[in-house]
Amino acid sequence: MVTVLGMYGWPRWLTSAHEGSALIVRDGRILAAIEEDRITRIKHDGQIILWNSIKDVLRITGIKASEIDAVAIPWEAPEETAFYDLKNFKLANLAGYPYSRVNRIRLNFLMQCYGIDAPIRFVNHHRSHAASALLTSGIADCSVLTLDGQGDRNESLSAWEAQNNVMKCVASIDAPTFGDFFSAATNAIGFKINDGEGKTMGIASYGDPKPAYDQIKDFLNVDGLNVRGTIDNSARIQVDVSDTKPFASYRHLVKGNNPMMDLAKKFKKEDLAAAAQKLLEDRVLEFVRNVIARTGKHKVCLAGGVALNMKLNQKIREMQEVEEVYVFPNPGDSGVAVGAALLVCKDLMEAEGKTFSNEPMIHTYYGTSYTDEEVLSALNEYRLEYQELKDPEKAAADLISEGKVVGWFQGRLEFGPRALGNRSVLADPRNEGMKDKINKYLKKRDWFMPFAPSMLSEAKEEYLEEGVEAPFMIMGFNVKKEKIKEIPAVVHVDGTVRPQTVTADANPSYWKLIHEFEKQSGVPIVLNTSFNRHGQPMVRSPEDAALHVVWGAVEYLIIHKYLVDAKVKIG
Numbered sequence: 001m002v003t004v005l006g007m008y009g010w011p012r013w014l015t016s017a018h019e020g021s022a023l024i025v026r027d028g029r030i031l032a033a034i035e036e037d038r039i040t041r042i043k044h045d046g047q048i049i050l051w052n053s054i055k056d057v058l059r060i061t062g063i064k065a066s067e068i069d070a071v072a073i074p075w076e077a078p079e080e081t082a083f084y085d086l087k088n089f090k091l092a093n094l095a096g097y098p099y100s101r102v103n104r105i106r107l108n109f110l111m112q113c114y115g116i117d118a119p120i121r122f123v124n125h126h127r128s129h130a131a132s133a134l135l136t137s138g139i140a141d142c143s144v145l146t147l148d149g150q151g152d153r154n155e156s157l158s159a160w161e162a163q164n165n166v167m168k169c170v171a172s173i174d175a176p177t178f179g180d181f182f183s184a185a186t187n188a189i190g191f192k193i194n195d196g197e198g199k200t201m202g203i204a205s206y207g208d209p210k211p212a213y214d215q216i217k218d219f220l221n222v223d224g225l226n227v228r229g230t231i232d233n234s235a236r237i238q239v240d241v242s243d244t245k246p247f248a249s250y251r252h253l254v255k256g257n258n259p260m261m262d263l264a265k266k267f268k269k270e271d272l273a274a275a276a277q278k279l280l281e282d283r284v285l286e287f288v289r290n291v292i293a294r295t296g297k298h299k300v301c302l303a304g305g306v307a308l309n310m311k312l313n314q315k316i317r318e319m320q321e322v323e324e325v326y327v328f329p330n331p332g333d334s335g336v337a338v339g340a341a342l343l344v345c346k347d348l349m350e351a352e353g354k355t356f357s358n359e360p361m362i363h364t365y366y367g368t369s370y371t372d373e374e375v376l377s378a379l380n381e382y383r384l385e386y387q388e389l390k391d392p393e394k395a396a397a398d399l400i401s402e403g404k405v406v407g408w409f410q411g412r413l414e415f416g417p418r419a420l421g422n423r424s425v426l427a428d429p430r431n432e433g434m435k436d437k438i439n440k441y442l443k444k445r446d447w448f449m450p451f452a453p454s455m456l457s458e459a460k461e462e463y464l465e466e467g468v469e470a471p472f473m474i475m476g477f478n479v480k481k482e483k484i485k486e487i488p489a490v491v492h493v494d495g496t497v498r499p500q501t502v503t504a505d506a507n508p509s510y511w512k513l514i515h516e517f518e519k520q521s522g523v524p525i526v527l528n529t530s531f532n533r534h535g536q537p538m539v540r541s542p543e544d545a546a547l548h549v550v551w552g553a554v555e556y557l558i559i560h561k562y563l564v565d566a567k568v569k570i571g
C-alpha cells in the first residue's frame, strides 16, 4: 500500500497564512481531508506553527505516522540556501516566502511533532491544482486549466493536455492574470480580497456591464496561449531566482496598482462588477477555446481559486467546443494539497508496478465524524434538551415544510467550501421570505447573495435547462422558466441556480430527507446553506453545532437521531 500525507498552509507572509488543510491518500483514494479552519475556528486559517488538520486526518484514518510513505507539499522546493549565509541571504527567508529556508526548518519541526519520518516531495503549485482536477475527475484524456492569484514565482495560470492521466503543460503564465484582475475588481468594489470574489460575482447579476466594459477591457488580453494582465493588485515579490545578491527579494518587492479604484468612483458597484464578470468570462472563454484548439481535447477539467466562479464555469460548460466540464469541488488553495498528494501517490504506485485508477469523486465527505455518545455529551454540556427521533429525515422534512430553519448534522464533515447535506442549514425553497428568515437567524448575507438548492438527482431534467449531474454546488445552471416561481428562495435574479444534485449513492440519508420533503410538498428540492453563523467557518463538531443553537442561529437542530428545539433550554 502507498500512503501519502498532503498538506498546505504555507504562510506567504508571516501575517497572512491562509487556507490550511491536510489529507491522507492511500493507493490513489482519498481517505480523509479537512481544512485547518474547521478545527481552529479561525476562517481561512493557515496556521503559522502547527497543523491541527494533520493530527485530525491521522486520527480519522487510524493510520500511524510510521505508515506514511511520503509527504506532499503543493509548492516547489525551498531553496537550500542557509539563512545565515549572508551572500545568499534573501529577505524572503524572513518573510516566510514558500521558498525560504525558514519554512524548511519549520516543516522539519512539524514532521518531528507528528513523528513523521517520510521523504517530503514538493510539487509545483499549479501542477498540483491541475492534478486535483484531473485525478478526481474520472476523465483520463482532457484539457486541464488552472487559474488563481499566484502560485510558484508569479505563476497565475496554466493549461495542460492530459492523455491517459499524464499531464503535459501547454501554457504557463508567470505574471498576474485572471485571478488578480478579479481580485482587483473585488477590492475596488469594496469587498475583501480572497474572500469577497463570490460577492462580486453575485452583485454582477444586478448590474449592466456596458457602461464600464470599454474602460476595463484592456486589463486582460488573450493572444493564443498567452494572457496579458495589466493589473497587479497586490504588493508582492516579483521573484527573480537568479538574483542571489543580499536582500534580493526586497529589491523585487513591487507595490500593487489597481486602476479600477478610480473607476469605482465613476460607476455603480453593480455595473463595475458586471463589467468585470463579463470581461473575465470573455477572456477565459477565449483562452479555453485556444487551449482546446491546441490539445484537441474537448473535455475540460478546472481548478484554482477562479474556478469557484460558478457563472464562469457555466459559460465554459455552454461553449460549443466543450463536451464536458469537471470542476474540482475544492478548487482554491484549501484543496490544492489533494493534487500534490495524488500525484506523489501515483508516482509511487507506478514505481511499484501498480496501476493508479482515476475514479470520479462523487462526494466530499472526508472530514470528521462523531459517535452518538459524543453528540449527547455536547448537548448535555450546553444544557440543551433533546428528544430521540425514530425517523430523523422525515422529522426534518416535516419541520422544513412548516417553514422552520433546521440545522442538519450527520456523518462526516464536508471537505471544501460547500455544505452538501452533512453540515447544512435547510429550509423551504418555495417561500421567498426564507432568505430573510435565514439571514435573520444565521447568515447576515448581503442582499444580493443567493441561496442554493439541493435537489434529488432524479429531478434535474425537470428543473434545469441542462439536466446534468452537479454534485458540488460549483456550477451554474439556468432554471426552466416555468419552474422559477416554484422555488423562488433559491433562484438568482438572473434565473440561474448553483445546485447540488443528490444521489442515493453519495448521501442516502440526505437523499431520503429531500424525498420525504417531496412527498409532502411535491417539490424534490430543499434550500441548503452551510451550517455556520456569518463570519464563522463551517460547523465541524457537535460542540460547534450546540453553540450555534445557543447563539440562536437555527430554530431546530437535528444531530444524528436527536432533535433539539432551540426555544427550549434547560434552566
Ligand SMILES: [Fe+2]
Residues within 6 Å of the ligand: 125, 129, 148, 149, 150, 151, 304, 305, 332, 333, 336
Ligand atoms: Fe492556488
